[in-house]
Amino acid sequence: MPDPTIPGFDHLRLPGADGVGLAAAVGGAGSPVVLLHGFPQTHLMWRHVAARLAHEHTVICPDLRGYGASDKPAATDPGVYAKRAMAADVVALAAALGHGRFALVGHDRGALVAFRAGLDHPETVTHLGLLDIVPTLDMWNVLHGVSAAVGYHLFLMAQPPGLPETMIARSADAFFGSFLDAWAGDPAALPAEVRAAYLRASAGAVPSIVADYRASAGIDIAHDRADLDAGSQLAMPVTVIQQDWGSQLGYDAAGVWRAWAPDLDHRLTGAGHFMAEEAPDEIAGAVRDLLAR
Template structure:
């Protein structure tokens, strides 16, 4: 049996442009949407979502192009842009009757969450990012030999063809991200196998997502920065202490985007929702208790 979020129903929800998202949904009350990162699926929330379902309707979708959600061919740079994925999330929440919702994301999902907060501030009441910087800042701080830690960003930013072929030929090496970014033994065997299976089947769309991050997503962030657009809702950021190693002030970078910011440097690895779910649940409960502007 494929592992899933315990006690949740697996449903199909409409995104945009005819795309259907697979989502685990449970609980009742105000809506909270949780977005996964790479190379994961909505399964990453299996220890977090059930706790939050005591007070909220928790919606855990697979992003378009990931997991069991639709993965349309990349007809252009916007097919897998964070803007398009953010619109998917807003549409999926509305399909369940939630015009307003809190939103949290990890890694790639956090970038989609930020874009949703910027593009749809009337829909997103609260926002949480786990262990990532906004796209514009990520590219700005990567330079010299320190950029080697993000080699995959540069590979998947290349024009269509070579990255897909190289990655498809070695797709199980996605496991190196799980092993290198998380502590040893973090993922149960069946969960690790599911992440690798799901990623292996979605190489073209995963590469298209990353390619958008180096192109259209960067452009959208740059336009917002030039226009002075900021996140207006309460924002919480949980981050490892990797700013010091790479020579930047993560809290200051986030402060340029969020007026109401709670930035926390936490004792956890990249996959903190799976390594320290109680820490993430506590931070989300604190965020949800903050008043909406």
């Protein structure tokens, strides 16, 4: 059975950086907005929000490198799945569609890519929306003690190549499905055909997904720390929407973000982690508010 698609969108193959090919759904008309998916998902997670935004904008929903139907290059060095490389993919993809400047919204892993794109390409990213993350460097700083158990997968996939890939591949549906089950505030937001599509895509991308996470325990930290030491900040308007992780893990979430984003709108949501699917009106409305700034 074919995977679900975003109705009314064209499904294209476009060039990223370094010869990587990216699958993307593109629809609507108007100023461009790029939407980046999270783990363990594909661009399909944006199906509701994309349809709402397409009335006013050209909406571009790619699969990140290593995910979905996009290319999955071998992780021959840590830089292959660095967020810097994945951010360069997004800039190249938008340029291939004729967009030298665009708004960028990311969820989960896609939000880490969007964060890096905002720092590396301030002349290109006009507005930045980030859903349910803190920056990589801060993420490792706030995970400590038994509360870090919520992020056990971060530590598993940070291990040297071999064991994580083997363990996950042998129980891929159970592993990836556990996050879809545990993180959904409203399980009905992930209907059976969508859940099955996510599991198929993830099971076929275990080495690249692990490499993406492994990069966040190494090269991505180095890039964030270099920016922090240099005093780099996000120059564009930024909206952050997240669950109340600050109170659960004991840190000032808005304060963490304000250090990186002087022009910040920080919002908490009552939706679960998959907020673009659970609360699409809320998320689409927040994106519209961001673009109006």
